[in-house]
Amino acid sequence: MCGIVGIVSSSPVNQQVYDALALLQHRGQDSTGIATAEGRVLHFVKAKGQVREAYRTRDMRSLLGTMGLGHVRYATRGSASKEEEAQPFYVNAPYGIILVHNGNLTNTRELTRELFEVDRRHLNTNSDTELLVNVLAHELQQQVSGEDLDPDQVFAAISRLHERVEGSYASIALIAGHGLLAFRDPFGIRPLVLGRRTTGLTGDEWIVASESLVLEAGDYEIVRDLAPGEAVFIASNGEMVSRQCAANPRLAPCSFEYVYLARPDSVMNGISVYEARLRLGNRLATSIERYAPTGNIDVVMPIPDSSRPAAMQVAQKLGIEYREGFYKNRYVGRTFIMPGQSERKKSVKQKLNAMSSEFAGKNILIVDDSIVRGTTSREIVEMARAAGANEVTFTSAAPPVRFPHVYGINMPTSHELVAHGRKIPEIAHEMGADHLIYQEVEDMQAAILEGSGITELEMSCFTGEYITGTVSPEYLAWVEANQNS
Numbered sequence: 001m002c003g004i005v006g007i008v009s010s011s012p013v014n015q016q017v018y019d020a021l022a023l024l025q026h027r028g029q030d031s032t033g034i035a036t037a038e039g040r041v042l043h044f045v046k047a048k049g050q051v052r053e054a055y056r057t058r059d060m061r062s063l064l065g066t067m068g069l070g071h072v073r074y075a076t077r078g079s080a081s082k083e084e085e086a087q088p089f090y091v092n093a094p095y096g097i098i099l100v101h102n103g104n105l106t107n108t109r110e111l112t113r114e115l116f117e118v119d120r121r122h123l124n125t126n127s128d129t130e131l132l133v134n135v136l137a138h139e140l141q142q143q144v145s146g147e148d149l150d151p152d153q154v155f156a157a158i159s160r161l162h163e164r165v166e167g168s169y170a171s172i173a174l175i176a177g178h179g180l181l182a183f184r185d186p187f188g189i190r191p192l193v194l195g196r197r198t199t200g201l202t203g204d205e206w207i208v209a210s211e212s213l214v215l216e217a218g219d220y221e222i223v224r225d226l227a228p229g230e231a232v233f234i235a236s237n238g239e240m241v242s243r244q245c246a247a248n249p250r251l252a253p254c255s256f257e258y259v260y261l262a263r264p265d266s267v268m269n270g271i272s273v274y275e276a277r278l279r280l281g282n283r284l285a286t287s288i289e290r291y292a293p294t295g296n297i298d299v300v301m302p303i304p305d306s307s308r309p310a311a312m313q314v315a316q317k318l319g320i321e322y323r324e325g326f327y328k329n330r331y332v333g334r335t336f337i338m339p340g341q342s343e344r345k346k347s348v349k350q351k352l353n354a355m356s357s358e359f360a361g362k363n364i365l366i367v368d369d370s371i372v373r374g375t376t377s378r379e380i381v382e383m384a385r386a387a388g389a390n391e392v393t394f395t396s397a398a399p400p401v402r403f404p405h406v407y408g409i410n411m412p413t414s415h416e417l418v419a420h421g422r423k424i425p426e427i428a429h430e431m432g433a434d435h436l437i438y439q440e441v442e443d444m445q446a447a448i449l450e451g452s453g454i455t456e457l458e459m460s461c462f463t464g465e466y467i468t469g470t471v472s473p474e475y476l477a478w479v480e481a482n483q484n485s
């Protein structure tokens with residue numbers, strides 16, 4: 001997953017983009033980049049690592065202009081460690097376009113072939129984002145004739161892009177000398193929210209970002225989520241126009257945003273992430289009562305951070321005391337989004353420590369938001385036992401993750417998923433837990449969507465059903481064989 005932001009302001013935008021990226025850090029830690037437009041000139045800086053360490057003062061000074069965008073990357077294609085695959089991606093024609101992307105394209109092989117053989121465009125990396133910016137550039141080139149750029153031409157190019165590109169993409173681009181463009185894939189898999197701030201003297205300032213908390217922090221009013229398939233074009237003078245560019249848009253947001261990825265204080269597609277997590281806890285409690293004896297459980301414990309809201313509700317519903325037995329070192333990042341299994345494993349130990357006083361002789365019910373590779377849960381069970389726990393019941397507020405995620409979360413191979421091809425008692429054995437209880441798929445869907453009016457969720461990693469239609473076993477085997485991070 002990645003975090004993206006774009007701002008059209010009436011004052012220098014560099015610090016505003018930087019601040020927004022710092023708030024989106026939980027969405028990606030591999031690399032980061034910022035671009036700004038100063039008239040026809042585009043400035044950009046990209047670097048490995050996290051926002052706070054990636055930018056030097058001289059970088060920030062070079063990012064001139066009142067329009068800008070930024071990215072924090074959690075790689076899904078190409079390599080996490082290659083600086084040339086960090087975003088944003090730039091192409092010099094037409095006009096000069098620089099683009100950031102959250103998501104993952106699934107017809108990369110076809111697009112690569114078409115771009116080389118038909119469009120005659122050069123590709124220099126394995127990044128799917130480089131394909132996306134080249135398709136945009138090619139399609140825009142087909143529309144334009146002179147110096148001027150009409151929003152109709154931009155929207156026509158996005159309509160063509162939707163026809164050619166498959167997978168997930170929430171994307172923002174600067175078109176030099178013209179404006180800022182934002183668009184969302186026809187299923188709205190990845191999030192994108194639009195905000196406005198009215199300054200008395202200079203009129204409207206605009207922001208588009210992955211999560212609403214960025215808007216709140218910058219005192220922007222939340223206008224709305226971009227609709228699936230919609231594109232928004234904001235000219236440098238602050239004039240905004242939008243259009244539905246997809247033939248058959250259908251909202252099916254990614255369930256994993258609500259389960260794990262997004263910050264709980266964000267509202268996505270009208271659904272509060274925090275409240276969704278509370279509801280996940282309520283429903284999980286019902287499953288726990290159904291499947292396991294709870295009479296002898298002494299305490300309910302979360303695995304910090306993401307599972308806290310669900311764990312609180314489980315404790316409350318079951319009428320069992322809620323205790324925090326794991327202390328989290330806040331200076332270690334999120335382990336799940338780190339590249340490489342050995343780094344993830346080492347970092348769980350560095351990150352969490354079990355406090356013996358909370359475990360000794362007790363029967364513990366642990367709640368995590370999800371179990372993916374099982375890296376965290378294996379270590380946790382071991383730590384709980386070492387701290388003197390008696391029985392360990394492990395529960396997950398999400399169903400078993402059994403299938404690769406191809407829409408922007410880096411779990412591309414099935415063999416690395418602890419639940420793949422295993423029945424629940426076998427997974428419990430793998431983890432060393434006495435009991436293991438998962439949320440049911442229907443309960444997760446109902447918990448997330450309750451009261452939202454949305455009828456569909458992207459849940460392929462739990463169900464194996466891929467909504468973009470062309471994700472075949474052959475494609476998944478190819479992804480697995482070509483995984484390199």
Ligand SMILES: O=P(O)(O)OC[C@H]1O[C@H](OP(=O)(O)OP(=O)(O)O)[C@H](O)[C@@H]1O
Nearest residue numbers: 305306334335336371372373374375376
């Ligand atoms: O089964 P695994 O492969 O270990 O992945 C699942 C774990 O990873 C995430 O935690 P993470 O440490 O990334 O972030 P958090 O602090 O927000 O919970 C998630 O909350 C689970 O705890």
Ligand SMILES: NC(=O)CC[C@H](N)C(=O)O
Nearest residue numbers: 001002075076077102103
């Ligand atoms: N997680 C994401 O959104 C990744 C974006 C893009 N696919 C990349 O790998 O850079």
Ligand SMILES: [Mg+2]
Nearest residue numbers: 303304305306
């Ligand atoms: Mg966690």
